[in-house]
Every structure is written in structure tokens, then in C-alpha cells.
Amino acid sequence: MVDVGEVASAVLPYLSAVAGAYGSAVVQRVSDGAADATADATLGAGRRLARRLFGSSRSSQVQSALVDLAGRPGDEGLADVLRAQVRAALAADLSLLADVVQLLRAAGGKFEVSVSNSQGVQVGDGNTQTNTFNAPPR
Template identity: 40%
Template structure:
């Protein structure tokens, strides 16, 4: 189950980051609000569902540790260590509660194990690609026989 948990947390990572970015530290404490969730993008909403499911299944000490990780990730959105600490808390919770792991897995879309993250101007993301050009004044020459 350990490898499955690692893969699950890796798949959930972008959703968690989006939720923390959209909702900040309030992602855990704010009551469910359909209007707010509808306004947030689907990625952030799914991340919020994951975080709240984990938070609800933790004891008082586990909740405090998760809250700290979420707050630090929200305060330092570009800090890979803060994001890693949050993922570590999620991973720990999923390892300790197999039912929670199944619940979180059910939230996530089936991806076949592939995640492609693309960011930045002219970025290209694809599972299979032949020729891709991203730039100004590019010239493509057909292959020579």
C-alpha cells in the first residue's frame, strides 16, 4: 500500500496546491459553501475536498499539524519545502487510515498514472508528440531522405 499512497499523494499534489492557493489557510476552517466552491476552479475545489476529508479524519493533534502545514504552504506558495511538508502530512494520514486513502482515491480522476504539468509562456504538454514548436519565427524543415 505504501507505493500506492505515494502515487496517490503525487496525483493529489496539484489539487492540494491549487486549493491552498485559492483558499489560503482558510481551506480547512471555512464551512462548506457551494457558491464559493462553484466560483473556485474545479482543481482547487477538488483539493479542498481532499484536505477537508483528511482534516475531518484526524485527531486533535493531527488536525493541528495539518493546519500548520496548510498555513505554511499558503504563506509561502513558492516554497517547495512547505508544499512537501503538506504532502507529507497527507501521506501520513493516508497510510494510517486505509479507508481515507480509498476515499481520496475515489475523489481523483482516473489518469492512468500520467500527470502532465505545464506552465509558462509557450509551454507544451503532451503524452505523445511528434514535432512541437513553441517560439517566434520558427522554421520547420521536412526530414531529408
């Protein structure tokens, strides 16, 4: 069984990249059928995911949340709103959920991550991460 919340969270980095790259014109740029010659793999995947979500019954809510995030990239509160709108759209339409999962798999590239009951995760090349959980007080 696919967890809708996990899928919505997996979509967010792609949509955030699109919002950051295209700014307030994000809906127009995503909806434009022409390929963006300068788009990297993340932007291309983000455009495909956004286009599919724009075809959902909650299209206007997803678009509105994406435009808000495009206006203030990096705003965690707006990112949470977008995640919630994507989650609601996925939960309302199992066909959409299946399509988005397929798009995420296609965009996956070389990293495939499955996380359960984690307190921290980092994916990528050349990363450094230090986690200290339940450390004694100093």
C-alpha cells in the same frame, strides 16, 4: 495495490491550488460548507480532498502544513512537508486512502496518468517538454 506516496503526490496540486487561492484563511474556507461560486474544478476538488483529510486522525498536522503553504505558496520545502503529512495520514487510515483515491478519480477529468520509473512527465493540453537524459558532455 495503491501506492500511498503516489496518492499523496497526486493530492498535492489540488491542495496547493486551494492554499494559493484562499491564503491564510484556507482552513476556514475549506471547512465552510457553502460552495464557492467562483471555484473552478480544481479548487472544488481541492476543497473536497482537504475536507476529507481534515477528518483524519492527523487532521491538525495536515491543516498546519496547508496553512504554512498558504502563507508561502510555491515554497517547495513546505509543499514537501504537506505531501509528507498527507502521506502519513493516508498510511494511517486505509478508509481515508480509499476515499481519497475515489475523490481523485472523480476529479480526474480527461487526464488519467500512471507513471512508473519515469524521469519526467507532463500532463495537459498544448504543453511542450524537452528531456535529455544521459546526454554526452559538450
